[in-house]
Amino acid sequence: MSLNSHDLPNTISVAKGVRLAASLTTQDHVIIDGTFEGDLTCSHLYVGPSGVVTGTVTVKSAEILGRVSNQLSVETLLVLRSSGRVEGRFSYGEFEVEKGGVLSGSVETSGTRSEPSAIPSTSKALAAVEPTPRAKAKASPHARTLTLTKVQGATSQALRKGKR
Numbered sequence: 363m364s365l366n367s368h369d370l371p372n373t374i375s376v377a378k379g380v381r382l383a384a385s386l387t388t389q390d391h392v393i394i395d396g397t398f399e400g401d402l403t404c405s406h407l408y409v410g411p412s413g414v415v416t417g418t419v420t421v422k423s424a425e426i427l428g429r430v431s432n433q434l435s436v437e438t439l440l441v442l443r444s445s446g447r448v449e450g451r452f453s454y455g456e457f458e459v460e461k462g463g464v465l466s467g468s469v470e471t472s473g474t475r476s477e478p479s480a481i482p483s484t485s486k487a488l489a490a491v492e493p494t495p496r497a498k499a500k501a502s503p504h505a506r507t508l509t510l511t512k513v514q515g516a517t518s519q520a521l522r523k524g525k526r
Contacts (some may be wrong), residue, residue, distance in 0.1 A: 374404075378412045392421075394428070411445050426463075437472060 372390040376382050380396035392404040394413035407421045413428030420435045426446035433451045434440075440454040444462035453470040 376413075378410070409446070435472075 373393060374386070374388060374390055375393040376396040376398050378395040381399070382396065383399040385401040386392070386398075387401075387403040389405050391406045391408065392402065393408045393410065394415055395410040396412070397414045398417070399415075400417045401419075402415065402417060403420045405422050407415075407419065407424040407426075409415055409424070409426045409428040409430060411427045415428070415430045416432055418433045419430060422437045423439045423441075424430075424434070424436050425441040425443065426448060427443040428445070429447045429449070430452075431449040434448055435452070436454040436457075438455040440448075440452070440457040442448060442457065442459045442463035442465065444460040446460075447464040448466070449464075450467045451470075452465070452467060453472050455472045459465065
């Protein structure tokens, strides 16, 4: 399901076929179906299947169907759909990964748990995911750092310090 700026109020959208190189800070929602390069800070980020984001991204929550690379910091919930790919350094409070979604790089947990009202309902699929914890991760005993070795299936399990 692809979102458009009419689905959510106060939305900034980069349409498919558009390339934007910028530094963008907003309290609103951002939808990327095209290409964004630079620094991005927003409330909720939705990267559509054709979306590509490269740079430093800081958000409260994110749903990724396309590709995000370099650095991604998600305060509460990171949702990675089956077509999504996150590469580089990323941190999150909680995450969900659908089968086929790819996480590659350095992972760190923020320890921030989401509250149901804190995550915007950007798609019906977001609420319909049945969690199946199958992610394999190695947690450092002295830090909130995880090294993902393999992801199979969907997971909404928050991996925390000391949990294996």
